[in-house]
Amino acid sequence: MTDASQPHLLSIDDLSVDDIVHLLELGERFAEVAERPVPKVPALRGKTVALAFFEDSTRTRLSFDLAAKRLSADVLTFTAASSSLSKGESLRDTTETIRAMGVDAVVIRHKNAGAPLQVAAWLGDGVSVVNAGDGAHQHPTQALGDAYTLAKHREACGLAHERWRLDGVHVGIVGDVAHSRVARSAIGVYTALGATITLVAPPTLLPVDLTAWGAVEVCHRLDDVIGSLDVVNLLRMQRERADGVVFGSVREYVDRYGLTPERAAMLKPTAVVMHPGPVNRGVELASGVIDARSNVLIGAQVTHGVAVRAGLLYRLLAATDTPASEAGASH
Amino acid sequence: MAVHSQTESEPLLIAGGDVVDTTGVRAADVLVEHGVIDQVGEGLAATLEGRDGQLRVIDATGALVAPGLVDLFARLGEPGNEAAETVASAADAAALGGYTAVVAQPDTTPALDHLEALAQHAHLAQHAKVDVISAATLTAGREGHELVPMAELADAGVRWFTDVGPVDDLRLLIAALRWSAVLDVTVAVQPSTTSLAAGAAMHEGPVSARLGVVGEPAVSEEIAVATALAALRATGGRLHLDRISTAVATEAVRDAKREELAVSASVTADHLLFTSDACASFDPLSRNVPPYRTARDRDALIEAVADGTIDAVTSGHTPLAPEQVDVPFEVAEAGTIGLQTAAAVALDVAGLSVEAALAAMSWRPAALIGKRADVGISPGAPADLVVIDPSASWQLDPSDLASRCANTPHLGRSFNSRVTHTVFRGEVVVREAALATRATPSRTASR
Numbered sequence: 145m146t147d148a149s150q151p152h153l154l155s156i157d158d159l160s161v162d163d164i165v166h167l168l169e170l171g172e173r174f175a176e177v178a179e180r181p182v183p184k185v186p187a188l189r190g191k192t193v194a195l196a197f198f199e200d201s202t203r204t205r206l207s208f209d210l211a212a213k214r215l216s217a218d219v220l221t222f223t224a225a226s227s228s229l230s231k232g233e234s235l236r237d238t239t240e241t242i243r244a245m246g247v248d249a250v251v252i253r254h255k256n257a258g259a260p261l262q263v264a265a266w267l268g269d270g271v272s273v274v275n276a277g278d279g280a281h282q283h284p285t286q287a288l289g290d291a292y293t294l295a296k297h298r299e300a301c302g303l304a305h306e307r308w309r310l311d312g313v314h315v316g317i318v319g320d321v322a323h324s325r326v327a328r329s330a331i332g333v334y335t336a337l338g339a340t341i342t343l344v345a346p347p348t349l350l351p352v353d354l355t356a357w358g359a360v361e362v363c364h365r366l367d368d369v370i371g372s373l374d375v376v377n378l379l380r381m382q383r384e385r386a387d388g389v390v391f392g393s394v395r396e397y398v399d400r401y402g403l404t405p406e407r408a409a410m411l412k413p414t415a416v417v418m419h420p421g422p423v424n425r426g427v428e429l430a431s432g433v434i435d436a437r438s439n440v441l442i443g444a445q446v447t448h449g450v451a452v453r454a455g456l457l458y459r460l461l462a463a464t465d466t467p468a469s470e471a472g473a474s475h
Numbered sequence: 476m477a478v479h480s481q482t483e484s485e486p487l488l489i490a491g492g493d494v495v496d497t498t499g500v501r502a503a504d505v506l507v508e509h510g511v512i513d514q515v516g517e518g519l520a521a522t523l524e525g526r527d528g529q530l531r532v533i534d535a536t537g538a539l540v541a542p543g544l545v546d547l548f549a550r551l552g553e554p555g556n557e558a559a560e561t562v563a564s565a566a567d568a569a570a571l572g573g574y575t576a577v578v579a580q581p582d583t584t585p586a587l588d589h590l591e592a593l594a595q596h597a598h599l600a601q602h603a604k605v606d607v608i609s610a611a612t613l614t615a616g617r618e619g620h621e622l623v624p625m626a627e628l629a630d631a632g633v634r635w636f637t638d639v640g641p642v643d644d645l646r647l648l649i650a651a652l653r654w655s656a657v658l659d660v661t662v663a664v665q666p667s668t669t670s671l672a673a674g675a676a677m678h679e680g681p682v683s684a685r686l687g688v689v690g691e692p693a694v695s696e697e698i699a700v701a702t703a704l705a706a707l708r709a710t711g712g713r714l715h716l717d718r719i720s721t722a723v724a725t726e727a728v729r730d731a732k733r734e735e736l737a738v739s740a741s742v743t744a745d746h747l748l749f750t751s752d753a754c755a756s757f758d759p760l761s762r763n764v765p766p767y768r769t770a771r772d773r774d775a776l777i778e779a780v781a782d783g784t785i786d787a788v789t790s791g792h793t794p795l796a797p798e799q800v801d802v803p804f805e806v807a808e809a810g811t812i813g814l815q816t817a818a819a820v821a822l823d824v825a826g827l828s829v830e831a832a833l834a835a836m837s838w839r840p841a842a843l844i845g846k847r848a849d850v851g852i853s854p855g856a857p858a859d860l861v862v863i864d865p866s867a868s869w870q871l872d873p874s875d876l877a878s879r880c881a882n883t884p885h886l887g888r889s890f891n892s893r894v895t896h897t898v899f900r901g902e903v904v905v906r907e908a909a910l911a912t913r914a915t916p917s918r919t920a921s922r
Contacts, residue, residue: 157685236801256803257687258757265756279805280687328687351684352692 151460152264152273156284156332164336165308170455171292171448177214178451188217191461194247195221199255203421204276208251211453220247235259239266248461249274257281272460280323285456286420287329289449291337293441294375297416311338314372318344318401319379319428322351326420327379331357342369344401348390366401370410378403378419378428398427408433416441485531487901490520492535492862495830496542496851497838505540507858510901515852533896535862541833542852543575543859543897545840547741548717548789549814553599555584559880560794566603567877568814570904573894575859576606578844582639588612588623590631604904608844610635613651613662619644622651629658634845637663637717641699645706652712661843663715666699666724667765676805678751678766686754688805691766697723704731707738716740718791720765722775729784739843742776743791744817747824759800759807760884777824781831787840790817795882812878816871816885822892829865862896869893
């Protein structure tokens, strides 16, 4: 993203540490905008953002919608249900449709890994592409919002040593890592900010070869590691994975990997619980834990997701010589 | 100036090249007459000076002259996928790629699983610029339930049986291998384990882990190769392992040959070039069957071609229409066209000598489909020849493609070796790297 000729956000892996910190700082400015009586700035007036959601995701779509509107951008929304975008039309034809609409950015959610990268490659320069979740590949804005949430929480609790950094923080990513775009993006962003990562999953829900992720630790029982975690980042568990091959039953999964009240009691007092939502209550997270604990950050993840997405759209679309403060956002 | 009318019956002189065949490399001119090689020898051109007016001449100075290339695996599109390819367009592509014979895969729609379908296919190929050898399916409709009438088809001349994929039913594989021993035909199997390949779009490894894409593990092929070899050992038939991709498979084939089992193996040219890293940008043209694997696997494949463990390098030619590839990587059809580039790819592989590459693309596959390959370039041999410039620097341009489709990963790639001429049954079908539309100018005409 530092390269001006490629104004996209397709994968966390494309971002440098400085890029990530810059995006978190922009997110902070737009979080402040959200606090105002009129939570809107004119930064992207006259710009058009298309939301192309080939896969249903109300939460992420509304988050981008709100982020764009806070910046006064015009928003066009296409969903799989409401348009012909995904019905028998090739991805390449869809790309031509997007080009013909003359939008400034397109936010793409797709059930297939890599689809936003293919669209970006076909579009070439001129239209920014944002990956809003593609198959099991990446969900970079979720990870940026989560990193923002975590860093701000630790700052508020007096646990932060250096702004935005997560050095010494032990993050457990728990659950279906193999099929999770959230896990792939989270590993990238947390690693970049200095955190230590342990993947906690059954062997059948981990990729066979983890060498691409560098120094991540692996653990097959949540009990073995829970007492040392600063962050429990739970992943959504698809019930259909309990097919008798990947693992035997939902009960067996909850038994070893669910954050039950008993396990929650083993957490450090300062530890936090995160989840990208929507939560399968009683599977990855017990209802009692969600409702009882003050250090469950799921609501903050949603709020901050909007701010970080606004910061990203600003970064991609605002004139490069206009500082955020002059565009209406301030410290 | 006297206008000399040229006819294809005039002798053809290929002068000044290095002849490469089963006997090695030697400087020699080649004279072709009546569709067969008439004379071969160094300085032959000088002895023919007096016959200038009656000769068609290819100047092969600095070039290699080899027996025409033979492809054990090409999908020709027709019938069923004419939007992407026809027998005629594929044959043109094959000729441009230096081939004089291709084994047409029978996974057409409908499949080539009975005599009439094969006869119709032969009819489509009768004016083709290469010898189109139609394989038959192994099972009716490629459904994997019922063997085709192998004896009847073999009697009609079919030499190659394949479902163009794995054979899951081992009872059926063993029966087919038993028949192959009796009928002197080959059963070709693409070694893959269906339950392990399901839903996979690439090789399972660090790249698939990072991309979040389901991968087919190497063990899918390793298990299938071990199983097929065990079946072969039990039956004494003739087995071809179609398009292998793993280091372990090359070792298994090497051991089986040491044991003198009647097994052969092939690899596509592109598997000697690409690894799963090619998939990192989600380019649908980086999908293939089997998937591109690791650098270690690729190096083992190259070594196995060099030492003859892998008999044949194929084009893997798989024509696909735009709507089959301009879709998300995970749902795109796998495969690329390769007839026009396979030789250039294979000849550019470091670690593969010119002789080794040509052995795997010409005389070894020729022998596997029952052509006389041991005769090489010698008097009396059929005049199926290719002329290759080993120091041509060229790039593949879309306008060069004879195929109806363009699903190649090689557009814009720089190659060092180029097929300049293809001679099929004594006819110059490719001249100066283009399809010939008229007879080769004789020396008289060129003056």
